[in-house]
Amino acid sequence: MEAHHxxxxxxxxxxxxxxxxxxxxxxxxxxxAFLATLSLLSLKVSYQAxxxxxxxxxxxxxxxxxxxxTSDEAALVQMAQxxxxxxxxSPNISGVDILPKAHSQALLRPWLGDAPLPDDLPLPxxxxxxxxxxxxxxxxxxxxxxxxxxxxxxxxxxxHWTKDLNRRARAAQLLAVFAFFLISVAISxxxxxxxxxxxxxxxxxxxxxxxIGAAPSYTARLFSSRFALGGFKAGCIGALGAFILLFLLSVxxxxxxxxxxxxxxxxxxxxxxxxxxxIPVFMALVSAVAAWHTVMKTLIAEMYS
Amino acid sequence: MNIPISxxxxxxxxxxxxxxxxxxxxxxxxxxxLTDVSFTLNQGSLNFVTGPSGAGKTSLLKxxxxxxxxxxxxxxxxxxxxxxxxxxxxxALKRRMGIVLQEFRLVDHLSVFENVALPLxxxxxxxxxxxxxxVSLLQWVGLGxxxxxxxxxxxxxxxxxxxxARAVIAKPDxxxxxxxxxxxxxxxxxxxxxxxSELNRLGTTVIIATHDLALIPDTANVLTLRHGTVIHKxxxxxxxx
Numbered sequence: 001m002e003a004h005h006x007x008x009x010x011x012x013x014x015x016x017x018x019x020x021x022x023x024x025x026x027x028x029x030x031x032x033a034f035l036a037t038l039s040l041l042s043l044k045v046s047y048q049a050x051x052x053x054x055x056x057x058x059x060x061x062x063x064x065x066x067x068x069x070t071s072d073e074a075a076l077v078q079m080a081q082x083x084x085x086x087x088x089x090s091p092n093i094s095g096v097d098i099l100p101k102a103h104s105q106a107l108l109r110p111w112l113g114d115a116p117l118p119d120d121l122p123l124p125x126x127x128x129x130x131x132x133x134x135x136x137x138x139x140x141x142x143x144x145x146x147x148x149x150x151x152x153x154x155x156x157x158x159x160h161w162t163k164d165l166n167r168r169a170r171a172a173q174l175l176a177v178f179a180f181f182l183i184s185v186a187i188s189x190x191x192x193x194x195x196x197x198x199x200x201x202x203x204x205x206x207x208x209x210x211x212i213g214a215a216p217s218y219t220a221r222l223f224s225s226r227f228a229l230g231g232f233k234a235g236c237i238g239a240l241g242a243f244i245l246l247f248l249l250s251v252x253x254x255x256x257x258x259x260x261x262x263x264x265x266x267x268x269x270x271x272x273x274x275x276x277x278x279i280p281v282f283m284a285l286v287s288a289v290a291a292w293h294t295v296m297k298t299l300i301a302e303m304y305s
Numbered sequence: 306m307n308i309p310i311s312x313x314x315x316x317x318x319x320x321x322x323x324x325x326x327x328x329x330x331x332x333x334x335x336x337x338x339l340t341d342v343s344f345t346l347n348q349g350s351l352n353f354v355t356g357p358s359g360a361g362k363t364s365l366l367k368x369x370x371x372x373x374x375x376x377x378x379x380x381x382x383x384x385x386x387x388x389x390x391x392x393x394x395x396x397a398l399k400r401r402m403g404i405v406l407q408e409f410r411l412v413d414h415l416s417v418f419e420n421v422a423l424p425l426x427x428x429x430x431x432x433x434x435x436x437x438x439x440v441s442l443l444q445w446v447g448l449g450x451x452x453x454x455x456x457x458x459x460x461x462x463x464x465x466x467x468x469x470a471r472a473v474i475a476k477p478d479x480x481x482x483x484x485x486x487x488x489x490x491x492x493x494x495x496x497x498x499x500x501x502s503e504l505n506r507l508g509t510t511v512i513i514a515t516h517d518l519a520l521i522p523d524t525a526n527v528l529t530l531r532h533g534t535v536i537h538k539x540x541x542x543x544x545x546x
Contacts, residue, residue: 212404
């Protein structure tokens with residue numbers, strides 16, 4: 001009998017891996033996890049970008065000093081300095097930078113190309129105004145002060161840009177949320193479909209368990225733990241793949257650089273890995289709940305009817 | 306009329322017994338499969354349900370092992386009126402029954418040992434506690450050398466003995482077998498009936514559906530069905546009621 005003890009102590013799995021049936025499901029779930037992670041990280045990037053845009057535009061302003069036909073270089077420098085002095089007197093403003101002429105020229109490059117600009121081309125002098133956090137620009141008061149100082153100035157407090165960009169950012173956020181929601185629904189649907197197929201394949205086991213008096217919750221637990229583990233593994237692989245891809249894109253976009261002020265790069269860092277961990281956990285949870293619900297529904301419907 | 310069972314209990318219905326009172330069964334709107342079936346089986350009895358194919362034997366057994374509810378009438382199992390049973394109570398009652406079906410229903414991916422141990426595993430008993438019991442039972446049913454075999458490699462007789470071993474491993478109060486000899490030759494059939502009689506001698510109430518009258522031992526109670534009605538009840542052979 002001792003020999004039998006040794007032989008039979010190892011317990012066989014009640015619900016063993018069914019590779020021909022499990023592998024396609026595993027691949028589908030891994031792809032869904034990949035897409036879900038992309039969607040979730042995109043959601044994070046779009047929120048971050050929206051915040052970045054809003055903060056940048058809300059807390060800055062641009063003052064443009066228009067040259068006239070008689071203004072020479074020295075007069076323009078003098079006007080810029082006068083404008084800066086007026087601006088710095090405002091308590092809402094924390095700093096003012098007079099931007100070099102090259103900056104104005106760079107702004108024309110997308111329209112005029114890289115060819116050298118004529119020296120006598122009248123270009124405005126730009127002042128970058130940094131506001132104190134939470135403060136707004138008192139445009140009316142500043143305009144009066146500039147008029148009094150005989151300066152021809154345009155003040156752009158970025159309000160119209162902020163409104164437009166915030167609207168676009170919100171649209172991008174909604175799109176990411178919607179995509180994430182759709183992918184979540186697809187994951188749930190794929191799990192339910194696969195579980196039904198799994199139940200069909202293991203119908204005999206279910207019937208036997210029912211015959212010998214196993215509670216439906218016992219059978220449901222068997223299936224839900226199996227599918228939860230499968231969902232978690234597939235989720236890990238998909239999420240890791242998506243994270244690595246986005247992280248590399250992030251590193252790549254940082255090293256190549258960009259002179260576009262309004263489109264932030266992929267701001268994915270190692271600190272965002274926690275978001276990727278959410279996906280396999282979510283997939284395990286969805287798989288477990290879907291399996292539990294499907295098995296319980298099937299068994300209870302057939303039990304003593 | 307109830308089948309008199311050795312020695313009758315003090316109360317009409319033993320908590321380990323089973324009784325049907327004017328039970329009828331209908332599938333959907335079709336003709337009744339069973340009509341006004343009444344009988345009582347007491348603890349420790351050996352009982353056979355006979356009749357031609359289509360007489361309603363399998364349906365009667367399905368009602369006994371709580372696979373379906375009757376359309377009419379009262380079924381009492383282990384002292385419980387099944388009409389009042391909640392679905393969550395069914396598994397506990399089924400664990401007090403051993404069920405052997407004609408098609409064996411062994412789980413293909415589990416060895417003979419694991420198949421037989423399944424009821425104990427499901428009940429949550431630690432494996433170390435039941436290994437010896439399973440080994441002993443398999444040796445007793447003549448499968449001592451086939452414990453590690455997979456069900457696909459078993460002969461009909463071996464598979465049937467494995468199914469019977471699984472049905473009795475948890476020491477059920479009632480053993481219900483539907484045509485257990487249907488897929489085996491006469492010689493194995495006789496040996497299986499001897500096995501059931503032996504289990505009965507150990508105190509298990511045994512109910513066997515069969516159309517093979519030659520297999521019924523003299524000590525058994527017999528219930529004969531035809532067209533869904535009980536046409537004959539016999540308490541041990543030779544003394545019909």
